[in-house]
Amino acid sequence: MQTGIQQLLLSSSLLLLVACGGSLLEKKKAELASLKETKVTTETRIAELEKEILLLDSTAIPPEKPKLVVTTPLSSAPFTHYIDLQGKIEAQNISYVTPRGMGGQVRAIYVKQGDVVSKGKLLLKLDDAVIHQQLETAKTQLDYARNLYSRQKNLWDQNIGTEVQLITAKNNVDQAERQIGILEEQLAMTNVYAQVSGIADEVNIKVGETFTGSPMNGIRIVNTSELKAVAQVPENYLERVKVGSPVKVILPDISKTFNTKVSVSGKLIDPNSRSFYIESKMPTDKQIRPNQIANIRIEDYTVNDAITIPVNTLQNDEKGKFVLVAVNENGKLRAKKRPVETGELYGNELEIHKGLQAGDILIIEGFQGLYDGQLITTSL
Structure with a gap:
């Protein structure tokens, strides 16, 4: 029983510590934010009072030490954004070379990688032995058909035989001639020619391989x-x-x-x-x-006449984006805040739509830590 009570007290203590710790952290954050706000207000008020006192008594406040900065005058110029x-x-x-027919086994290659190729150049010779045999047979059949037609024509001229026999003999000749034409075209297909001019960029075929026009196993002309x-x-x-x-x-x-x-x-x-x-x-x-x-x-x-600034000179505060410029006040150079509206950014150049104009003196170095109205100098 006593152990349970002790555990309950320990848990309650831990919860209390966590709650107090959280409360303490929030309290310190709020105090820090308040001090920062007070600091900014105080510094601003100090600067205002110093100005007012100086106007009444130039000996009352020690002379302000100017901060060294680097400036550059702004001018309008063409600005271009690129992707x-x-x-x-x-x-x-x-062009990927392909056969006119079904392709076939390569017997000879007439081009190598890197060669300059003209349109119509012979690139490959495919196997044509079977077609040659078929062509010789077809020519023999044509001679036979022509001989029969000639005999039938002589008989017809002597009024022997029928017209059907003559027409049949003539058709046999025509069919044999057409068959020879088909075989001669097939024979021509065993020669693979370039259809475009260019460079034989790839020659991935060898003698003895089957050529079908595949990009992985053929010829590419660029x-x-x-x-x-x-x-x-x-x-x-x-x-x-x-x-x-x-x-x-x-x-x-x-x-x-x-x-x-x-x-x-x-x-x-x-x-x-x-x-x-x-x-x-x-x-x-x-x-x-x-x-x-x-x-x-x-x-x-x-844009033909844009105002641009180095992107690193752009600053932000609770009111938005701003830059610091050098302004001559009563013969003294002071830093002044200029709220700006930005446009496109390319490289290191940032386009400014509003807030600056040609002739303004932009502070490009030493602007870190400057406050509005601070005395500055461009030389020691």
């Missing part, structure tokens, strides 16, 4: 005369990127930049990457190769 993406270069025309830059754009830019949007394509490997435009803008959002496809046509350049890495900058916003 920076990583893409690559692709060929407009990529036409490098027409290239494009491609990239995936996040879907939140769907309304800002359109066909015709200016694009800078930077190829770091060859240290070149090309100005082009979006030529294709996809409307389908990829469910996995939440992005859409864009491409831009590239100019002809011998140094550009398919699959090169490309840094793609899409211009989605531009």
Whole structure:
């Protein structure tokens, strides 16, 4: 019984300590916030009183020591926002060589990887032994059919035999000729030709293998005369990127930049990457190769006369965003708070919509810890 009472008293004590601890913490937080508020109010009031006293008695308060800062004058200038993406270069025309028929066993290969290929060039020779045998047989049958037709025609000219016999003999000749035409076409199909000009980028077939035109076991021809830059754009830019949007394509490997435009803008959002496809046509350049890495900058916003500031100079307080500018008051340079409305950010440059204008002197270094109205200097 006594042990139960002791446990109950211990639990009550712990709860009391936790409650007191929580209450004490909240009390200290409130006291700290109050002191901070009092400090700000006090410092502001001190500065005001010092100004007022100085106006009445310049000897009453020791001269204020100015704080060293670095400033820069603001001016309006063009401002452009880009969407920076990583893409690559692709060929407009990529052709996978396929046979005209069902394919067959490779007997000879007339191209190797990296060769320049012209349209109509013979690339492969497929096995044609069976077709040759069938063609020889068909030619023998044609000779036989022609001989029979000639005999039947001579008899018909002598009024011997029937018209049906003559027509049948003529049809046999026609059928044999058609069969030879089919076999000759099949024989031509054993020669695989290039249908486009370009570079034999891949040759993944060997003599003795069966050629069916599979991309994994065949020939790929890339036409490098027409290239494009491609990239995936996040879907939140769907309304800002359109066909015709200016694009800078930077190829770091060859240290070149090309100005082009979006030529294709996809409307389908990829469910996995939440992005859409864009491409831009590239100019002809011998140094550009398919699959090169490309840094793609899409211009989605531009202003001809914007006011911009270094983004690190922007500060926040309970009233919102502000910057500090240098203002000359009665021959003395003082820091002044300027509430601002911000726009787009690109790199280190932040666009300002309201609050600043050309000619304002922005404090870009030493602004940390400055208060509104503090005496400053730009030189020791």
